[in-house]
Amino acid sequence: DQQVKQNSPSLSVQEGRISILNCDYTNSMFDYFLWYKKYPAEGPTFLISISSIKDKNEDGRFTVFLNKSAKHLSLHIVPSQPGDSAVYFCAARGAQKLVFGQGTRLTINP
Amino acid sequence: DTAVSQTPKYLVTQMGNDKSIKCEQNLGHDTMYWYKQDSKKFLKIMFSYNNKELIINETVPNRFSPKSPDKAHLNLHINSLELGDSAVYFCASSPTTGTYGYTFGSGTRLTVV
Secondary structure, three states, X not given: OOOEEOOOOEEXXXXXXXXXXXXXXXXXXXXXXXXXXXXXXXXXXXXXXXXXXXOEEEEOOEEEEEEOOOOEEEEEEOXXXXXXXXXXXXXXXXXXXXXXXOOEEEEEEO | OOXXXXXXXXXXXXXXXXXXXXXXXXOOOOEXXXXXXXXXXXXXXXXXXXXXXXXXXXXXXXXXXXXXXXXXXXXXXXXXXXXXHXXXXXXXEEOOOOOOOOEEOOOEEEEEO
């Protein structure tokens, strides 16, 4: 059973526009949610997080929104830049580990 | 000056062989992990060790045996390799168990033929 899911395998956005990546989870015991970014041939790197007691966290061009009632979180990137092209993993913390989704490949077009 | 380093980066081997993947971190973290990225692209935890002590063993076949000689190293040994073991394996570390600031290695792509 996959407790964290990213149902869009890929997303293509024009440079300068907003990118919105989505993630759904099933376990209400998760207490932190995170986004990791991964370039080819590299490991995932931490991008931004949000506590389960918050509904929004912002860091520069990146904002994460959490809707606990819907068990849904999203990552907004605005404005999108070519260097944002990567695979983005959603993750949730529970039981001494991070549970990851399957990633969404974001492509920013010039 | 890599924070979490894994070797080898690529590994191609025949079914039935035994192979090891090494991982080292120089961040002073207490906890290390092995994750497997499966064919559906999910990153799934396999093991975690805190200061050389096994914390998580996530229903992994006993052909997989982690070894942590000290808190800076967590190696993964795989016996009797099967086709289904083909995947990308990522090592990671975090300051302590339960913190979420994982630092990942760049991965080892294992191909079993």
